[in-house]
Amino acid sequence: MTKQAPLLQVTDLRVTLPTARGWAQALRGVSLRMERGDTVGLIGESGCGKSLTALALMGLLPERAQVSGSIQLQGQELVHLPDPQLCRLRGSRIAMIFQEPMTALNPLHPIWKQIAEPLRLHQNMGVTEAKARALELLERVQLPRARERLEAYPHQLSGGQRQRVMISIALACSPDLLIADEPTTALDVSVQKEVLTLIKQLVNEDGMGLLLISHDLGLMQDQVDRVMVMYGGSVVESASTSALFAHRAHPYTRGLFAARPRLGLARGTRLTTISGSVPELMDFPAGCAFCDRCAWAVADCRQTPPMPESIAPNSQASAPHEVSCPRWSLT
Template sequence: MTPAPLLSVNDLRVALQTARGAVEAVRGLSFTLDKGETLGIVGESGCGKSLTALALMGLLPDGAVASGAVRYGGHNLLTLREQQLCDLRGNRLAMIFQEPMTSLNPLHCIGDQIAEPLQQHLKLSRRQARDRAVDLLDRVGIPNPRQRLDAYPHQMSGGQRQRAMIAMALACDPDILIADEPTTALDVTIQGQILDLIRRLVDDSGMALVLISHDLGVIAETVDRVLVMYAGRAVEAGPVREVFARLAHPYARGLFAAMPRIAPGQSHPRAPLATIAGIVPDLHDLPSACAFAERCSLAEPRCRVEFPPAVSIGPDHRAECWRTDQTLGTGTSP
């Protein structure tokens, strides 16, 4: 008998209230996550990646309404009361946010912020929690960790703050870690260090990881499976190696083509980067058919009037597109 997945997301929808009425920012998202598995969610800004992460954590903004099912530990997280969610957040479910300076409390030292979930969820004493915080800071590579316990966020560099945020997320050995663009505010060298750290910690602990990024290069190097989002939907999903070898959706191919490629000995790309024409559609004007049709060079009349089916490309690899015969017929790489 196949064991149930650690996390199961079925037909997740997130509606936002705006001055022009309600809009759906996440539209029918479904995926599963097993213990120790890593999943990457990629797409342009405005595609619903961060709202998906917030919905999983029960941290949606006021006025947002989530529907569908997010099942973990035998419960639908979308139906739990706030106190039940508080018992899970920072304990079994943890999140690394984009910008630690706005996520860490500027009025409390780093040691106390890492110790808080340990005291709340594991019932450690203050001394025990601070000793554990030292171990966690050392684990994420902060030098002189005991001396850094009493530092405030503004006294640390951007990379150190992000490491402290990771230490806080790992404090209670969660089952699932959600990392939402964890390297956005860091320079390239520090980005690589943080991603290497996350990969190593996930491998060491066996926890599951959901990594959200706009960078396909980061996704390719970090996760087992990838989910490409566009206008709130998963337009392509599957094992990362298979998806990258046979990109089937025109949007996914456009993202891949826009990646800079520098050959050995070059200091910059030889040609201008490819771009995807147009912009992500306004949530108030989403079509009832393919949302990418107006930006797609392969679009045909039915793309604008009929919603595309989910086409099986390979084992556990699917894409929502009418033109997969054309995209795959042009070769195995975009």
């Protein structure tokens, strides 16, 4: 019997972008595998390649971007797939909740039309049927007074309400893979919790795969089963969420965890920080991207790209624990 292809298989994904100083590697060999029902988180500082990875999966990279490697959605190769074929997949089999709904939504159209658009494009629904389905979706994401708000425009809604509209659009065609890129960045804390609970509930109900992008460690601990830590366009460490929170191996991961705020700290206590800052794309060394900020780096770290190494701090872990650092240690 032929083995079924995974929902998503990304292998050695590399993206090079034009800059004022020449071509720069923005993604440097990203690989990941997801099955239906998997929940995976991408975490790291701003500029580490999280959102660019999502745009690469969606086929929404800048026009001059150069892409190599492989992105397969249930066995179908997406890298270099002609745009008309990608358009048939976007919104239908792979969908994305963008970071800022106010800029992602069209200010000139009422929200029902924006929810109905993928239904009309991918499922050939008529206007009346699509509008009725838009109402069902708004009710499913628990938008208050959904029927009254069908004709509302984005500027007439709050941030949390606009994000619920974005989720409705993403879920309209019941995609196989949902990408959520910092879906709560612009929301206050109470609304953040509501939106994240809603996304988790909907993913569980539909059995889709979820790729959640964030810089919030606490959010990852609550929302996903597996975490991939990114820095400099590479995945430096990946493990099941429980294993990563119990044992951090890569110096960058340890730095992220050390820098998070914690309850009980005395007033005036300064948080631990990672020295330095994320370099410009053209300034990353040929070897480990983190070596210039790493207290454990040696000369070879600048020259030789580290290879992923499997470690086993916890035999009960549900996913392999891999780290890309020859000088890793467990804490």
